[in-house]
Amino acid sequence: MTALTPATQSPSVRLFHASLVWPLQLTPLTRDISEGRHWEVFEALTKDSAWRLIDDEFTEDPTQFEERHYREFVSFLPYVQRFLYGEGRSRNSSADDPPGNSPMHVFRRKDIAKLRLTLRRDQAPIELHVVHLDLYFFHDLDLIQLNLEIRSNDLPLDTVREILFRFGRAYPSGWEETGEGLHNAYLAEWLDADGRVIAQSDTRKREKYLGYVCTHRSPCISEHWACLLRPLVLAHSDEPGDLRYRLIEYQRMPVMSFIAVDNPRQLSREQWVRLGLATTLHPDEALPINEPMVLEFEQRYCQDRFWTDSAAGPNTRFMCTGNAFTVVGDAAAPFFLDSERGVLAQFRHQYFLVFLIAHLHRASLLIFSEILVDAVNDLDIRNDASVRRFKRRIRSNFETFLRFTHRYWFHELSERPHVQAMYRLCANHLRNDALYDDVRDEIREMSHYLDSDSQRRQSNTVVRLTVITILGLIATVTTGYFGMNIIPFGEGPVWQRAVHGLVACGVFIGLVLFAVARSKRLSDFLEALSDERVTLGGKFRALWGVVGRQQR
Template sequence: MSEIAQIPRTAQFEPDNGMTSVASTEVLVRHFRQILMWPLRVMPGQLEGIHISKHWELLETSGEDCPWREVQDEFDDPKRFQERHYKEFITFLPFVQRFLYGEGTPREGQTASGKSPMRVLRRCDIAQIRVMLDGQLPPLLFQIAHVDLHFFYDTDIIILVVEFFADDLPLLLAEDVLFKVGRAYPGYWEPSGQGAHCPYRVEWLSATGETLAVSDYEDRQKYLEFTCQQRSPHVAAHWEYLLQPLSLYLSDSEGPIRFRQIEYHRMPLLAYLSFDDPQVLTRGDCARLALVSKAGPSDTLPCSTKQLADFEERYCYDRFWDPDNPALSCRYLCCDHAFVVVGKASDAFFADSETGILGQFRHQYFLMNLMAHFQKAALMLFSEWLVVAISKLDIRELDSIKAFKREIRLLLGSFLRFTERYWFPVVSNQAQVHDLFRLLTRHLDTDRIYQDVSASIKDMNQYLDSDSLRRQANTVVRLTVVTTLGLIATVSTGFLGMNIIDEANNPLWVKLLILIAVFIPSTLLVNYAVAHSKVLSDFLEALADKRLTWWDRTQLLLRIWRDPPQDAVADASTSRRAGDAK
């Protein structure tokens, strides 16, 4: 074991360089646990143009060098199935249970939908994470609970999950860890060259203390060059290592799966913090934990008083929190990118890792957050897909129009499958889980995003249907006009089956000449009728209108030679408008 790995946990978080007096007097987090969730989009790679429903199979076929291995479900082994698994299962409604756990093996003659559409792959070579928040402070050492990669059937969404924990962490440092660690890349750089709002250094460690990967937030030139060349941000080196053999889209790395970000560089998170007395937390402390803002003094707020005027109503779930009742000391804090639970360390139920709050946090509440963030990521992906499809549309190119129609049909089919398989406005009837899920989705605004994406896709599909009906109607009009004109000649020449001109006994070449003499003007007449089918159609409608005089009908017929065809005018006008817009 390395020197840092052997230091007692209570001593690992004792700052120096003038910070000792502050840290020793502030509130301690007796148990700190954080779960990072990073939604990513799978991009077409070597199999471009081929739809893949099971992306995890690409990693399973990567060989022994791939660090990711599928997690075996406890439901497959009754000996491993414990009470916490049972409590986790019954928390959710049946349709959510089928999504999370699949269905059991049916009896003979019965059918079932099979396994869960979600697959979890885990890497076990990373045991610890060492974080240096600032260049002037000693590093903090956290134990890794697990590093998982969640795949979802028939979607291009994957979610990286990293869970780590430690004991006896000063509140100021805990706030800083929450604020800084989950950063995919720097937002900007300090004058010193260090990435702003990022840790000074992050290291992944093996079980023996060996350093496996190190962050490079300070490498400003790397991020600037990549963004300039690829119009996309790079990710920090330690996150890139963690996802191997997956490779960043547009990077030089090769991998079976390429990914890119969906949202911005701040990863959604869950946090569990236990205190000797959580009631000592001030309004400013709770606001910093709820909003995951920069660490600061307890007697100040992270933003203006006006901004936090309705803080308790918007961000707190106080069903089991009452400052006047020490027995009610569990508080849930929630915003769009964070779900935080605080409570009393001496409360056996709160600290219970099996069926207590800690166990629920790691399982029920984690799955609740996973579903909510997956839904938002998928909806944002549909929105991006629609934008890309429209951006490729050129109404003057027939091939572009056909490709656009195919893309919209595929998008509509995928969205319908997503709605039936993954869209859950409600996940549980248990009051607490039900209320917390609604609070989380309200901050994520997934209901509005779903309605917007659904309306956009349906409007686009309706436009395609209307366009197809318009084309069919125009075809019917043209065929009707040609049929009407041909009806006169057909009746005239076919009455009683008579032949007006008897050429049956003439030589073959005479018959061929007569055929050509009739075929050419007939073809010209049909083409002429099709070209002027719109005006001729209007003329036929005018003939049927008894309110019009014969002079009015004649004037309408003369439009054939006096005005250009209306379809040509409309097409020319559309082309001119498209050219001007381009």
């Protein structure tokens, strides 16, 4: 292993391109709007806002279909293609079974053109261009994913590392003595095309965050993030809104970064480690050289298929920690910066979808687990309404999990070795397979519990019906022996026969109700009667238990 060397002077990043992928949980819709899906309700609410539903790239005119979209499509296996783009179209498609669309719906807003970041107090602000701002909805999942894509040119490498560390935090984890949000950018501002401020961060409002957590037992998010998501509103806030969301994990958002530098082989190992772990290592912190993540950095987080020693090599290094996906390459290589066929195009399309799917899996599984925990916490076995609600929630969660497994859960995304290798690297660091097994076992245990409880109730019902049938059999055989004419009820005036019928009906109803009420004790008596080991006195005591006080 190469020894760590002191960091050299910070090189210049010719192109910095980054994407935040922020999964959020949607709360169930209220009853008055529950007929629509989340994305349909969102579309209805955003008619007067900047969010707009966008069509996919598969336009009716093939001349408008770009090569980068084609390369993206053919990079994935057929079942992943059906998830991302919908089912294949054919002129011979049956009218009874039309091809299905993608279960993914994307909204985009274009009113935000720039992001102005002031990383620290007294530092000059940095402006980054906002390339895309999208919101992804998914069928059958109470989940959205916010995607913010930004880019800039000619930034110092140290500045890029600080952006990756400080930006993409939903709320401050604490405050400095000067009142600044701990680990946050000093100020983040969204700008429109004319440079006007649309919203800005408020992480310095310490009392706002303290009061919110104290009142709602839930974290509050910074105003500039809340502004992006409206008309979606935070679940526990007092702000009115039909569509509400809550955080799934902690405040650090998953991020992808594309970094083009001159001669990347001149970077020291410390610079590589700090780039790969930029979201977790404080820029001012000394490198923890004895940490396993530093000692085993190359083995754990690097995929060096294209990091070749030859002069003609791509000189491109891929690094992934799960929450951070970083691509570093040579700014002098035209293929690395090619936005149509090169690494940049792959980063924005194939690798973005790989990262999005991996985090879709993790977020969905965490939501399933959260629903199970919430259902158990809500259960009161002494309340019948609570028990029924618990059963409905568990069965609904089980059905949704089955649909998730067959529609969204993949182990292999692509036949291309490097795309598949990056997916496995990301999914392994996120522990998606282990998390899936845990959630599946939890749901299976819940389902088995409900099945066993239903079988127990059915068994008790069968016991009661059996006891009543035995008693009815005695009456049926006896009356059948006498020809059903022991007392001539069929003779006499009409009123007398009606009274006889009502009295007999009342007596029989009383006997049946008594048998149902004492069916458990009658069952115990019949069991004692059939047991040859029970003495005659014991059988009489069991009979007395039917009409007397319940035996302890």
